[in-house]
Amino acid sequence: MSASPLAGINVAILGATGAVGRELIAVLAERAPDLGSLTCFASAGGGRRTLTVGGREIAVEPYSRDAIRPGTLVFMAVSGDFATVEAPALVEAGALVIDNSSAFRYDPAVPLVVPEVNAKAIGEARLIANPNCTTAILVPALAALHAACGLKRVIVSTYQAASGAGAAGMEELRVGVARDLAGESVPAEAFAHPLAFNIIPQIDAFQDNGYTREEMKVVWESRKILGLPDLPLSCTAVRVPTLRAHGEAVTVELERPCTPEEGRRLFAGTPGLVLVDEPESLRYPMPLTASGKDPVEIGRVRQSLVFGAQGLDFFLVGDQLRKGAALNAVQVAEALAAEGTLVLSR
Amino acid sequence: MSASPLAGINVAILGATGAVGRELIAVLAERAPDLGSLTCFASAGGGRRTLTVGGREIAVEPYSRDAIRPGTLVFMAVSGDFATVEAPALVEAGALVIDNSSAFRYDPAVPLVVPEVNAKAIGEARLIANPNCTTAILVPALAALHAACGLKRVIVSTYQAASGAGAAGMEELRVGVARDLAGESVPAEAFAHPLAFNIIPQIDAFQDNGYTREEMKVVWESRKILGLPDLPLSCTAVRVPTLRAHGEAVTVELERPCTPEEGRRLFAGTPGLVLVDEPESLRYPMPLTASGKDPVEIGRVRQSLVFGAQGLDFFLVGDQLRKGAALNAVQVAEALAAEGTLVLSR
Numbered sequence: 001m002s003a004s005p006l007a008g009i010n011v012a013i014l015g016a017t018g019a020v021g022r023e024l025i026a027v028l029a030e031r032a033p034d035l036g037s038l039t040c041f042a043s044a045g046g047g048r049r050t051l052t053v054g055g056r057e058i059a060v061e062p063y064s065r066d067a068i069r070p071g072t073l074v075f076m077a078v079s080g081d082f083a084t085v086e087a088p089a090l091v092e093a094g095a096l097v098i099d100n101s102s103a104f105r106y107d108p109a110v111p112l113v114v115p116e117v118n119a120k121a122i123g124e125a126r127l128i129a130n131p132n133c134t135t136a137i138l139v140p141a142l143a144a145l146h147a148a149c150g151l152k153r154v155i156v157s158t159y160q161a162a163s164g165a166g167a168a169g170m171e172e173l174r175v176g177v178a179r180d181l182a183g184e185s186v187p188a189e190a191f192a193h194p195l196a197f198n199i200i201p202q203i204d205a206f207q208d209n210g211y212t213r214e215e216m217k218v219v220w221e222s223r224k225i226l227g228l229p230d231l232p233l234s235c236t237a238v239r240v241p242t243l244r245a246h247g248e249a250v251t252v253e254l255e256r257p258c259t260p261e262e263g264r265r266l267f268a269g270t271p272g273l274v275l276v277d278e279p280e281s282l283r284y285p286m287p288l289t290a291s292g293k294d295p296v297e298i299g300r301v302r303q304s305l306v307f308g309a310q311g312l313d314f315f316l317v318g319d320q321l322r323k324g325a326a327l328n329a330v331q332v333a334e335a336l337a338a339e340g341t342l343v344l345s346r
Numbered sequence: 347m348s349a350s351p352l353a354g355i356n357v358a359i360l361g362a363t364g365a366v367g368r369e370l371i372a373v374l375a376e377r378a379p380d381l382g383s384l385t386c387f388a389s390a391g392g393g394r395r396t397l398t399v400g401g402r403e404i405a406v407e408p409y410s411r412d413a414i415r416p417g418t419l420v421f422m423a424v425s426g427d428f429a430t431v432e433a434p435a436l437v438e439a440g441a442l443v444i445d446n447s448s449a450f451r452y453d454p455a456v457p458l459v460v461p462e463v464n465a466k467a468i469g470e471a472r473l474i475a476n477p478n479c480t481t482a483i484l485v486p487a488l489a490a491l492h493a494a495c496g497l498k499r500v501i502v503s504t505y506q507a508a509s510g511a512g513a514a515g516m517e518e519l520r521v522g523v524a525r526d527l528a529g530e531s532v533p534a535e536a537f538a539h540p541l542a543f544n545i546i547p548q549i550d551a552f553q554d555n556g557y558t559r560e561e562m563k564v565v566w567e568s569r570k571i572l573g574l575p576d577l578p579l580s581c582t583a584v585r586v587p588t589l590r591a592h593g594e595a596v597t598v599e600l601e602r603p604c605t606p607e608e609g610r611r612l613f614a615g616t617p618g619l620v621l622v623d624e625p626e627s628l629r630y631p632m633p634l635t636a637s638g639k640d641p642v643e644i645g646r647v648r649q650s651l652v653f654g655a656q657g658l659d660f661f662l663v664g665d666q667l668r669k670g671a672a673l674n675a676v677q678v679a680e681a682l683a684a685e686g687t688l689v690l691s692r
Contacts, residue, residue, distance in 0.1 A: 153652045157503035157595040159545050159584060173543075177523050197519075197589050198634040199505050201646050201661045206625040210606060210648030219651060234651040234659055236595040238505060240586045243543050249503040249582035249595075260556060279552040288544040300547050302556030305565060305580040306499045313580055315547045 005334040006032035012068055012095075014086070015077035016040035016060050017051055019167040020100055023326035024075050025053045031330055039067070070094025073336070075329055076101065091126045096336060098128050098329045105129040105221055112224050115331040116272040117143040121225075122339065128332055133324025134158055134214065134237065134246055135221040137296045141250070141316060143226055144270040145263070150255025151226075152310070154233040156218060159240045159247035160203060161287060163320045165190045170243050177241070191239060200239040212237055245287035246324060247317045257309040263301045267314075272323065273298050285317035296323055351680040352378035358414055358441075360432070361423035362386035362406050363397055365513040366446055369672035370421050371399045377676055385413070416440025419682070421675055422447065437472045442682060444474050444675045451475040451567060458570050461677040462618040463489040468685065474678055479670025480504055480560065480583065480592055481567040483642045487596070487662060489572055490616040491609070496601025497572075498656070500579040502564060505586045505593035506549060507633060509666050511536045516589050523587070537585060546585040558583055591633035592670060593663045603655040609647045613660075618669065619644050631663035642669055 011028065015021045021040070028035060040051065041063035051058045061067065065086065068074060072095045076083050080101040087097045087104065104110040104127060111121040112129045117139050122128060130136070138156065145151055162173040169190040176186040176196035186194035193200050203214035211219075215235040223231050240247075258266075268275040276285050277299035285297035296318035304311025318324055357374065361367045367386070374381060386397065387409035397404045407413065411432065414420060418441045422429050426447040433443045433450065450456040450473060457467040458475045463485050468474060476482070484502065491497055508519040515536040522532040522542035532540035539546050549560035557565075561581040569577050586593075604612075614621040622631050623645035631643035642664035650657025664670055 155501050155597050155652055157582070159505070159586065174527060178527055181520060181524055192628045193632060193634060197587065198632055199586060199588060199593050199663075200632060201593070201595075201630050202625070202628065210625065210646070211651075232652040234597060234657075236503070236597075236646070236659060236661060238593070238595065238661075240505065240545060241543065242545060242587070247545050247547070247584070249547075249584065251501050251580060251582075279548070279556065282538045282548065284547050286539060286544055286546060288539060300556070300582070305557075306501055306578040311580075313582060315582060315584075317545075 004032040004034050005337045007034040008036040009337060010036045010069065010072045012039045012041060012072050012074045013077065014041045014063055014074060016058070017042045018077055019163055019170070019321055020077040020325045022051065022053050023321040024077060024329065025058060027322070027326045027330045029054060029056070041067070065089055065093065068093065068095050073333055074098070075333070087127055096126050098130055098332050100130045100325055100329060102132065102217065105131065106224070112221060113332050113335070114139050114225055114328060115335045116140050116270070118225055118227070119335040122332070122335055128336070130325065130329045130332060131221045131225060132214070132217040133164060133320045134160065134248065135218050135225070136324050136328045137246060137316060137318030138218065138248055138250070139222055139225050140270055140272040140296065141267060141298055141314070142222060144266050145252055145254065145258070145312070146226060146228070148266050149258045151228065151231060151252060152255055153253040154231065155251040156233070156235045157249045158235065158237045159242070160237060161240070161242040161244050161246055161320055162195060163244045164203065164239070164246065173241055173243060195239060195241050197241060199241070201236065203237045203239055211235070242287045244291040244321060245317050245319045247285065247287065247315065249315050251304055251306065251313050252311060253304070253307040254310045254312070258312055260301045260303055260312065263312050263314065267298045267301065272296060275299065277301055285315055287317055290317040291319055292322070293319055294322055294327055350378040350380050351683045353380040354382040355419055355683060356382045356415065356417065357419045357421070358385045358387060359421045359423065360387045360409060362404070363388045364423055365509055365516070365667055366423040366671045368397065368399050369667040370423060370675065371404060373668070373672045373676045375400060375402070387413070411435060411439065414439065414441050419679055420444070433473055442472050444476055444678050446476045446671055446675055448478065448563065451477065452570070458567060459678050459681070460485050460571055460674060461681045462486050462616070464571055464573070465681040468678070468681055474682070476671065476675045476678065477567045477571060478560070478563040479510060479666045480506065480594065481564050481571070482670050482674045483592060483662060483664030484564065484594055484596070485568055485571050486616055486618040486642065487613060487644055487660070488568060490612050491598055491600065491604070491658070492572060492574070494612050495604045497574065497577060497598060498601055499599040500577065501597040502579070502581045503595045504581065504583045505588070506583060507586070507588040507590050507592055507666055508541060509590045510549065510585070510592065519587055519589060541585060541587050543587060545587070547582065549583045549585055557581070588633045590637040590667060591663050591665045593631065593633065593661065595661050597650055597652065597659050598657060599650070599653040600656045600658070604658055606647045606649055606658065609658050609660065613644045613647065618642060621645060623647055631661055633663055636663040637665055638668070639665055640668055640673055
């Protein structure tokens with residue numbers, strides 16, 4: 001077996017015990033079994049403990065900045081507040097940091113990267129931001145359409161899984177559904193309202209313009225990753241009672257005509273996407289089939305009834321913890337390592 | 347207490363044991379406790395039986411056409427195939443029929459009615475079609491916007507409950523969720539795939555243009571009810587694991603500017619809608635709050651980021667079995683009775 005792009009590299013994960021942290025361990029085990037070392041950290045309060053991921057026991061250490069050596073590749077799956085302090089400090093100390101929080105995503109000096117779309121934005125950066133999950137699974141399709149036909153307008157409605165609120169969100173949904181079936185009251189701590197058998201049209205805090213922060217993340221981040229700062233894009237973000245994998249219904253208006261056949265061909269040839277669009281055999285994107293998988297499922301491609309020959313409607317589902325978080329971060333690391341201009345300790 | 351609009355009228359329900367049939371019984375009990383008579387029919391194969399609705403025992407008789415007397419107001423909550431044969435025969439025999447199936451919705455000679463929007467379309471008709479549930483909860487908001495600002499384009503993404511597939515759909519979701527939690531296989535008979543913790547971007551059969559029949563129903567029926575045969579409207583219809591009440595994320599482009607404040611004022615003054623739009627106290631439309639209620643909850647009203655001052659984004663949730671079916675049919679009956687030009691037996 002040939003060496004992985006991350007062969008011999010020393011890696012640290014901060015926030016290893018959360019949903020994204022655990023997924024990072026799993027993705028690295030699959031794609032880079034030949035890492036130099038993998039050190040897992042969680043909040044200092046937790047003490048030393050172990051974590052079981054994919055049947056393996058992983059030691060988790062209490063985090064201290066000094067435990068990170070220069071040249072270490074650091075994945076941060078922690079809160080924005082923690083990242084705001086620690087990420088620059090670790091870069092200063094010689095680490096390369098890929099941050100999964102929103103702390104640096106809108107900083108013009110920090111690249112926000114989905115490697116299939118804008119790997120070249122990495123340049124010489126030693127701190128790279130990983131986008132919001134909903135954005136990460138959306139932009140490969142938008143980039144492909146923009147390159148082929150020019151994007152004019154984008155309208156997105158999301159169907160977001162409980163995993164967007166981490167392991168606690170998934171557990172709250174499981175417990176809530178069981179309690180609802182038993183006729184008991186349903187908890188609402190991870191979410192603003194009970195999610196069992198409900199949908200909640202609010203993810204993250206409301207902004208002055210009436211949009212939620214989650215909706216504006218999709219707008220701001222898609223514009224930055226696509227390099228289209230004025231792209232008209234509107235989003236409605238809705239939490240639905242699924243466990244993993246977010247769905248998105250997308251309508252686009254294009255500068256030039258695009259038939260559904262051309263759209264399908266385009267998506268089928270786009271890295272990171274898998275075309276699942278066989279209505280006659282009832283195959284289309286679903287959380288049931290997309291969960292735990294790397295590529296984003298895309299289908300239901302059809303000519304828009306609103307924008308005519310210059311419009312498409314389609315539907316996509318991507319695993320929120322894979323392409324939506326851990327996988328994208330590891331792909332950023334692979335792109336970093338491939339650049340070769342950066343000093344990573346091996 | 348004053349007489350209800352349906353006081354003294356003789357009513358029959360065909361398909362009384364289904365989800366819509368039971369809801370019709372409940373809505374009539376609430377709104378017209380002074381009916382002349384209520385006779386409930388189900389398929390002849392079932393024999394004579396009783397049904398418990400709201401704590402009351404209701405006798406259900408095997409259907410025969412001869413059991414319907416002239417002047418009876420008949421609600422049909424049966425299949426399109428059955429309605430195609432029986433509705434014209436009952437009208438011929440002197441009954442007035444309100445049909446909940448899609449059999450006559452696209453017949454230019456049959457009015458398709460949401461009373462708040464187009465009650466006057468009823469005219470002298472003795473057969474009236476009740477719209478698809480997703481359309482019924484959408485058109486009051488669209489009609490209000492069209493009257494005030496002119497509709498130019500409408501884009502809808504739906505979040506549809508299991509009750510859209512009747513009582514069997516709701517039971518399949520409950521059983522499926524319990525089995526999924528127990529690690530057992532999940533059934534898929536009412537739906538094309540397991541719905542527990544899943545979303546399914548297919549409702550009804552696929553059409554040649556790649557849209558499902560459910561999506562095209564929203565297009566065709568909204569155009570007919572609004573009297574806008576060329577309205578550009580596109581829909582993505584998705585089944586989500588909720589029990590009752592459909593959600594819809596709507597983006598509209600208007601002929602004239604409309605601020606979110608104007609939109610809210612407009613919706614608050616529209617019969618059939620209740621404005622639930624207080625983000626600061628986490629109040630917005632949800633199945634949790636809209637289920638079992640008559641008005642459609644509407645909120646999340648904001649200026650579209652795609653259509654600017656001439657665009658709004660909003661979200662609505664309406665009970666699929668109430669305004670989406672039984673309530674609308676009873677409101678049609680009330681409008682019919684109020685007309686007074688029709689012979690109804692009292």
